[in-house]
Amino acid sequence: MSETEPKTAAERGTVQPLQTTSGETSERTRPEWVEYEFEGEAKLVAENLDVYYGDDHAIKDVTMEIPERSVTALIGPSGCGKSTFLRCLNRMNDRISAARVEGSVALDGEEIYQDGVNLVELRKRVGMVFQSPNPFPKSIRDNISYGPRKHGDIETGWLARLLGRSDEAAERELVERSLRQAALWSEVEDRLDDNALGLSGGQQQRLCIARALATDPEVLLMDEPASALDPIATAKIEDLIDDLSEEYTVVIVTHNMQQAARISDQTAVFLTGGELVEYGDTDRIFEDPRSQRVEDYISGKFG
Amino acid sequence: MAGATRSELVESETSAADAVAAGAVGLSAVLFALSMLALFEGITLSEPVAGVPTVTVLGALLVVLGGAVIAFGVGSRVGLVQTNPSSSAGLIAASVAGLSWFVVAGGFASQTLALGTVGGLLGGVAVGGLAFAATVMTREDVGSTVPIGAIPLLIGLVFLTGLIGPGWVWDLGWAQTASFTAEFVIPVATLFGVLFAGWAAAKAYAGFGARGRRTGAFTLIYLNAISIVAVLFILVAFTVVQGVPGLLTGVEFGPGTGPQTSLFGVSFTLPLSVPFVMNGVALLNDYQGVLPAIVGTFWLVVGAVVFAFPLGIGAAIFLTEYAERGRFTQVVEVATNGLWSTPSIVFGLFGFAFLVPRFGNQKSLLSGMLTLGFMLLPLVVITSREAMLSVPDEYRDASAALGVTKWETIRSVVLPAALPGVVTGVILGVGRIAGETAPILLTMAGGTFVPGGQTVDVIGGFVFTSTPPFVANPELLQATSALPYQLFALITAGVGLGSNVADPEGFRWATALILLVVVLSFYAIGIATRYYFRSKLRHE
Numbered sequence: 001m002s003e004t005e006p007k008t009a010a011e012r013g014t015v016q017p018l019q020t021t022s023g024e025t026s027e028r029t030r031p032e033w034v035e036y037e038f039e040g041e042a043k044l045v046a047e048n049l050d051v052y053y054g055d056d057h058a059i060k061d062v063t064m065e066i067p068e069r070s071v072t073a074l075i076g077p078s079g080c081g082k083s084t085f086l087r088c089l090n091r092m093n094d095r096i097s098a099a100r101v102e103g104s105v106a107l108d109g110e111e112i113y114q115d116g117v118n119l120v121e122l123r124k125r126v127g128m129v130f131q132s133p134n135p136f137p138k139s140i141r142d143n144i145s146y147g148p149r150k151h152g153d154i155e156t157g158w159l160a161r162l163l164g165r166s167d168e169a170a171e172r173e174l175v176e177r178s179l180r181q182a183a184l185w186s187e188v189e190d191r192l193d194d195n196a197l198g199l200s201g202g203q204q205q206r207l208c209i210a211r212a213l214a215t216d217p218e219v220l221l222m223d224e225p226a227s228a229l230d231p232i233a234t235a236k237i238e239d240l241i242d243d244l245s246e247e248y249t250v251v252i253v254t255h256n257m258q259q260a261a262r263i264s265d266q267t268a269v270f271l272t273g274g275e276l277v278e279y280g281d282t283d284r285i286f287e288d289p290r291s292q293r294v295e296d297y298i299s300g301k302f303g
Numbered sequence: 304m305a306g307a308t309r310s311e312l313v314e315s316e317t318s319a320a321d322a323v324a325a326g327a328v329g330l331s332a333v334l335f336a337l338s339m340l341a342l343f344e345g346i347t348l349s350e351p352v353a354g355v356p357t358v359t360v361l362g363a364l365l366v367v368l369g370g371a372v373i374a375f376g377v378g379s380r381v382g383l384v385q386t387n388p389s390s391s392a393g394l395i396a397a398s399v400a401g402l403s404w405f406v407v408a409g410g411f412a413s414q415t416l417a418l419g420t421v422g423g424l425l426g427g428v429a430v431g432g433l434a435f436a437a438t439v440m441t442r443e444d445v446g447s448t449v450p451i452g453a454i455p456l457l458i459g460l461v462f463l464t465g466l467i468g469p470g471w472v473w474d475l476g477w478a479q480t481a482s483f484t485a486e487f488v489i490p491v492a493t494l495f496g497v498l499f500a501g502w503a504a505a506k507a508y509a510g511f512g513a514r515g516r517r518t519g520a521f522t523l524i525y526l527n528a529i530s531i532v533a534v535l536f537i538l539v540a541f542t543v544v545q546g547v548p549g550l551l552t553g554v555e556f557g558p559g560t561g562p563q564t565s566l567f568g569v570s571f572t573l574p575l576s577v578p579f580v581m582n583g584v585a586l587l588n589d590y591q592g593v594l595p596a597i598v599g600t601f602w603l604v605v606g607a608v609v610f611a612f613p614l615g616i617g618a619a620i621f622l623t624e625y626a627e628r629g630r631f632t633q634v635v636e637v638a639t640n641g642l643w644s645t646p647s648i649v650f651g652l653f654g655f656a657f658l659v660p661r662f663g664n665q666k667s668l669l670s671g672m673l674t675l676g677f678m679l680l681p682l683v684v685i686t687s688r689e690a691m692l693s694v695p696d697e698y699r700d701a702s703a704a705l706g707v708t709k710w711e712t713i714r715s716v717v718l719p720a721a722l723p724g725v726v727t728g729v730i731l732g733v734g735r736i737a738g739e740t741a742p743i744l745l746t747m748a749g750g751t752f753v754p755g756g757q758t759v760d761v762i763g764g765f766v767f768t769s770t771p772p773f774v775a776n777p778e779l780l781q782a783t784s785a786l787p788y789q790l791f792a793l794i795t796a797g798v799g800l801g802s803n804v805a806d807p808e809g810f811r812w813a814t815a816l817i818l819l820v821v822v823l824s825f826y827a828i829g830i831a832t833r834y835y836f837r838s839k840l841r842h843e
Contacts, residue, residue: 095703097627123706130704134697136716137840147705150715195840208701215705 036065036266036279043068043219043249044089049103051084051093051274058084059274061103068218071241071250073264073282075257077297081274082253086221089251090126091119107219124151126219127212132228133204135196135211140188143196143207144175147215174214182210183240202233209240220244222252226259238263257298261286269294320375320384324508327371328522331501334364335526338493341486343537358469358485361493362462368500369456375507376448380441388511392446397438400450403499405431407454414473443511451503455496462489501526539819546816549809553578553590579813593814596789599668600821603747603785604737606672607679612729615683616718619725622684623691624713636688642681650678651742659746662780669779671747675736679729686728690721722836730829737822740787748788786818 042065051059059081066072074082084093091112093099105112112122124147135143148154154167154174161168175192179185184206188199196207205225212220222241226234241250241263254260260267261282268279271293278285278294289295338361340346350357379386408430413423434450441449461467471485502519509518555576573581582592618635626632654674662669694717702712793811 090704092700092704095700120706120708123704128704130697130700132697134695134701136698136701137720146702146715147707150705150707150711197840211701211705 036281038065038067038070038266040070041068042066043108044251045104045106045109046085046088047104047106049085049088049101049105051081051088051102052100053096054098057274058099059088062274062276064268064276064279066249066251067266068249069245069247070265071245071252071263073260073267074251074253074270075255075260075267076270077272078255080270080272082268082270083223084274085270085276086223086251086253089219089221090123090128091117092128094119120151124215125217126221127215127217128221129205129208129212129223129225131224133201133208135199135204135207137195137197139193140179140196140199140207141171141175141192143211144178144214145171147211148174151215178210178214179207181213181244182206183236183243184210200233202229202236205229205233205237206240209237209244213244217248219249219251222250224253224255227255234259257286269297271297320378321508323371324375324504327368327375327504328501328508330364330368330371331497331504332526334361334368334493334497335501335530337361337364338490338497339530339533342490342494343541356469358462358465358467358489361489362459365455365459365493365496365500366463367459368497368504369452369454369459372448372452372500372503372507373456375504376444376452379444379507379511386444386507386510386512387514388443389513390442391440392438392443393516394439396447396451397435399499400438401431401435403454403495404434404450407457443515444507447506447511447515448503451499455500458492458496467492498523498526542812542816542819545809545812547813549806549811549813550577550579550816552806552809552813580817591810593786593789593817596784596786596814597817597821599747599783599785600737600787600818602668602783603671603675603743604733604825606668607675607736608729608733610673610676611679611683611732615680616687616725618684619687619691620713620718623688624709624717639681639684643685646741647678647739648741648745650674651745653677654742654746665780666745666747666782667780668747668783671743671785672779674742674746675739678739678742679732679736682728682732682735683725686731687721687725690724690728691717693724694720719836720840723833723840726829726833726836730826730833733825733829734822737825738787738818740791743785743788744791748782748784786814786821790814790818 044066045064046066047063049059049062050057062085074086076082084099087093088101088105093101101113103113107122107126111117136146138146145154145156149156149171154171155165156168156171157166160166176185176189179188184203187203188194188207196204199207205228209220209225225241226237229237238259241252244250245265252260252264264282266280267282267285269277269285269289269291271277278289278291285294286298289298337346341357341361346357375384378384379388405427409423409427412418412426413420416422416426418426438446438450440446467485467489469485469489471488473483473488502523505522506515506519509515553576556574578590579592580597581594582590622632622635651674654670654677658670658673659666698716698720699712702716703709707715790811793807793814
């Protein structure tokens with residue numbers, strides 16, 4: 001599996017003659033094998049999504065539907081755009097000034113790339129966990145209650161207590177619920193006021209998951225959440241993702257194909273150049289890929 | 304592996320030769336301390352130590368040191384001592400030896416032999432070149448000991464024979480009557496000789512080779528680090544020793560001795576009287592003091608920080624979090640850096656021409672505060688910017704992914720994480736502005752004002768009125784004194800003291816000591832604040 005990617009558009013053109021130029025994009029029809037039939041409702045629908053970083057075309061015309069209450073894995077070689085795609089789902093790419101997004105993403109049928117979208121509400125509903133654990137340099141309790149507190153959902157502190165509006169009981173409940181959901185409660189219940197940076201890497205990552213769960217999201221985006229962790233911590237995170245999928249829609253980016261095969265219900269394969277090449281049931285993708293390129297990638301012949 | 308040298312893996316036994324080298328290293332450390340003491344007048348060269356003149360003691364020790372180093376090197380060359388020398392001492396050692404011998408021989412030829420500049424140059428180049436060649440071309444054990452060890456040996460012999468004694472003066476014969484006295488030359492020469500000998504001895508102790516060079520470098524670095532700490536310590540100790548007598552003049556203990564003080568409306572008498580810090584300068588005082596200057600300096604620093612801190616942090620937030628990285632931020636960065644290196648007298652002139660006419664057309668505390676605030680501003684911007692840029696982007700990403708707005712993120716995550724760095728910057732700035740004299744001279748004090756006559760009362764000075772602007776503070780608009788200005792006035796003219804102070808010299812040193820204490824206490828407050836904020840970020 002090669003980690004390099006073509007540097008220029010011309011190079012890409014020679015490597016992948018299938019690429020269309022911009023004039024032809026609208027006329028091109030999507031390959032049929034991108035269609036994926038599933039039961040239940042689609043939580044997120046991306047249609048003809050293109051992302052550019054300056055002149056670099058990072059994602060090309062991606063269309064996919066993500067079913068609710070399931071685990072969707074995005075796999076592919078480095079630089080194939082899977083993380084970029086993930087960051088489109090809660091508009092984190094807005095934070096990169098050079099990034100430009102075209103196309104449409106709908107959450108429960110509502111377009112998120114339109115004027116008047118409340119980013120606070122969107123990100124409350126679509127939470128995110130990052131590659132390296134990034135708890136704030138605050139206490140465990142403050143890490144969990146940070147989001148709800150900033151949203152005004154709970155009020156704490158001496159001023160709230162003075163005004164008789166303190167929700168300390170609600171905060172305690174929220175902290176316990178989130179930490180239990182993230183399978184961390186039993187390990188930290190007696191040191192909630194300690195600094196979160198004192199936890200181990202795996203605990204920190206579960207704390208980050210708990211922090212994302214505290215805002216009561218519907219979708220949880222995970223960007224290689226276990227890549228910085230050891231096998232035992234990884235196993236705990238995987239078990240956790242499995243539990244979470246009963247209640248939440250989980251979209252996970254991973255480099256690790258075994259991990260995708262273990263935990264996901266459906267898998268989307270992105271390949272170099274930012275194309276979604278194949279999307280379907282995880283078992284089917286790994287046992288019987290329809291695209292030759294996907295088969296090569298999964299069997300390790302092509303990166 | 305042809306050509307690779309093998310040395311013993313384990314070298315545990317200490318031979319007599321090792322003891323000689325270790326003794327030489329220890330002796331150079333002792334001599335280093337002695338020459339530092341002599342340089343700062345801790346010991347007097349003309350006074351004898353245990354019946355022997357100090358110069359003779361120094362000379363004898365230098366001869367022993369140089370001799371030991373040379374003996375070790377030669378002993379290693381003839382095989383008496385087991386070492387692992389390289390084939391050459393290398394260019395650095397050769398340059399050091401060549402340059403020192405150039406100076407020694409050149410000085411000898413031009414001054415002692417009176418050969419003039421050309422003769423001195425030629426002699427210096429000849430002997431220096433010889434030392435360079437001798438260092439490079441011989442094996443390391445000889446090359447790094449003999450030419451370099453000969454320098455302390457020579458210096459020691461000069462001291463021993465009395466060529467340079469305590470009464471020696473080297474008159475340069477310039478129009479400005481510049482001259483080097485023995486009080487300066489002897490310690491400095493000893494210092495250099497010791498550094499060379501210590502370096503060579505450290506190399507010898509580790510058996511030359513790569514290990515020897517490492518040990519030699521470490522020895523030099525440690526000696527330098529120690530001397531820096533020593534200089535700092537000597538400076539503070541010097542000020543304290545000189546200042547304490549003036550500070551303690553007329554000190555009284557016991558109930559009822561101190562001045563009448565009122566705090567929050569409660570009036571009481573302090574059980575301690577230190578006139579120097581509790582009095583101003585007045586005709587009828589038994590002892591004169593610098594209380595007005597202390598209070599002036601305090602309010603000056605407080606005012607400048609209160610002005611510059613919020614403005615500077617606001618600018619830094621805008622530059623790091625909101626403004627696009629580009630031409631504009633670069634221009635602002637260059638401008639702030641330039642502003643920080645602007646001479647303080649220029650700020651003072653600005654305050655004099657711009658602020659003074661706008662605040663009652665007289666020098667005032669407020670003008671001084673604002674001028675120093677302008678001086679502090681660029682540093683607050685620079686350090687706050689650095690501190691905010693060093694806050695990891697992961698925190699911002701995590702906060703944004705929780706749906707928290709940018710401003711809330713800055714307030715709750717970025718600022719707390721950046722605060723220790725910001726505070727450090729402000730401490731450095733306060734250290735600078737608290738000691739500034741020029742801007743104060745132009746904006747706050749001086750002129751017809753007698754320094755130290757009146758204590759400013761900022762808190763008690765607020766007056767509330769029923770007409771706009773409703774609140775006024777005449778105290779802020781009056782000229783007052785500050786410690787650096789007071790010191791300046793005392794030294795240049797003895798302004799305002801007259802015959803009231805019995806010991807003007809002690810009064811000055813005590814003022815300097817108080818200034819040092821005030822600045823150091825601002826430092827202490829800053830460091831404590833930084834530790835407080837940092838402890839909230841860390842899990843230890």
